[in-house]
Amino acid sequence: MKIAILPGDGIGPEIVTQAVKVLNALDEQFEMETAPVGGAGYEASGHPLPEATLKLAQDADAVLFGAVGDWKYDTLDRPLRPEQAILGLRKHLGLFGNLRPAILYPELANASTLKPEIVSGLDILIVRELTGDIYFGQPRGVRECPDGPFKGQREGFDTMRYAEGEIRRIAHVAFQAAQKRGKRLTSVDKANVLETFQFWKDIVTDVHQEYPDVALDHMYVDNAAMQLVRAPKKFDVIVTGNMFGDILSDAAAMLTGSIGMLPSASLDANNKGLYEPSHGSAPDIAGKGIANPLATILSAAMMLRFSLNKVEQADRIEAAVKKVLAQGLRTVDIYEAGTTKVGTEEMGNAVVKALA
Numbered sequence: 232m233k234i235a236i237l238p239g240d241g242i243g244p245e246i247v248t249q250a251v252k253v254l255n256a257l258d259e260q261f262e263m264e265t266a267p268v269g270g271a272g273y274e275a276s277g278h279p280l281p282e283a284t285l286k287l288a289q290d291a292d293a294v295l296f297g298a299v300g301d302w303k304y305d306t307l308d309r310p311l312r313p314e315q316a317i318l319g320l321r322k323h324l325g326l327f328g329n330l331r332p333a334i335l336y337p338e339l340a341n342a343s344t345l346k347p348e349i350v351s352g353l354d355i356l357i358v359r360e361l362t363g364d365i366y367f368g369q370p371r372g373v374r375e376c377p378d379g380p381f382k383g384q385r386e387g388f389d390t391m392r393y394a395e396g397e398i399r400r401i402a403h404v405a406f407q408a409a410q411k412r413g414k415r416l417t418s419v420d421k422a423n424v425l426e427t428f429q430f431w432k433d434i435v436t437d438v439h440q441e442y443p444d445v446a447l448d449h450m451y452v453d454n455a456a457m458q459l460v461r462a463p464k465k466f467d468v469i470v471t472g473n474m475f476g477d478i479l480s481d482a483a484a485m486l487t488g489s490i491g492m493l494p495s496a497s498l499d500a501n502n503k504g505l506y507e508p509s510h511g512s513a514p515d516i517a518g519k520g521i522a523n524p525l526a527t528i529l530s531a532a533m534m535l536r537f538s539l540n541k542v543e544q545a546d547r548i549e550a551a552v553k554k555v556l557a558q559g560l561r562t563v564d565i566y567e568a569g570t571t572k573v574g575t576e577e578m579g580n581a582v583v584k585a586l587a
């Protein structure tokens with residue numbers, strides 16, 4: 232089985248190195264090949280998603296991705312910016328189903344910015360549609376404003392749209408995920424304002440007929456944002472569009488104390504997937520050896536579980552992560568008095584040791 236390793240920018244290479252080390256410490260051996268992506272891709276061959284990198288990802292059984300982006304690329308034309316690499320991979324590989332679990336490990340109950348009684352035991356899953364919505368909708372651009380009080384001025388515009396089949400397939404992913412968990416699904420929309428999301432709500436309601444064992448409710452996105460910080464444990468699985476999912480998943484991630492802990496999976500219709508930490512490239516701490524590698528290590532576990540069918544190995548990694556947390560080892564993002572502060576590499580080594 233072949234894994235494409237795409238470390239990317241900022242802290243990406245440091246954290247991916249630790250995840251690869253953990254994979255190499257398993258009984259199974261995987262063929263791994265590394266390629267540049269994001270700013271690193273731009274430096275190497277003038278494009279954030281070099282053709283050879285895309286081909287490697289297409290030919291692999293799974294992709295382990297670090298993070299992309301650095302302020303120094305902010306002035307490049309949009310098609311050359313690092314973020315285009317991850318957007319291009321999602322689109323080219325058809326990775327429409329994004330699973331973002333937000334789990335609060337008991338050891339980190341005090342790391343959350345919310346009171347422990349609000350968040351302890353938190354275990355929610357955000358299912359974000361990843362290849363549609365205003366992120367990819369055409370037309371988009373800057374043009375002359377055709378009407379209204381600003382007629383004749385320049386205006387920026389994007390297009391929000393969702394095809395029926397696009398909504399149906401992500402709804403199926405979400406209902407099936409809910410069936411394997413608490414059997415409750417909240418579909419998040421803005422049906423009170425947007426045509427696209429009234430349509431979304433209608434289609435999700437229709438798909439629900441095939442999953443009578445799952446309780447479905449609908450929530451406007453503004454209310455969902457509020458409920459996430461008011462009573463987050465009321466949620467089980469949330470399904471929503473690309474942009475709302477982007478925003479809500481960052482909020483949900485922070486409930487757990489550190490976005491540095493959260494993995495994610497982006498899957499196509501056949502469970503081929505790209506796995507990446509939910510956090511970004513954090514250029515401010517890149518190269519300092521202090522980044523938390525656990526989100527990437529846990530992403531590697533998700534990869535074993537969903538794409539490579541190595542459930543036992545995935546369980547082993549997740550157990551090892553729990554063990555190092557129980558041992559009191561903490562990177563700086565989750566450090567608190569009474570625990571032991573460790574760097575990126577020490578944390579990776581501790582997970583390898585805990586596998587045994």
Ligand code: IPM
Pocket residue numbers: 314317318477
């Ligand atoms: C994410 C990121 C990306 C997104 C960016 C880097 C394009 O924020 O994966 O959540 O908006 O999807």
Ligand code: MN
Pocket residue numbers: 477478481
């Ligand atoms: Mn995001």
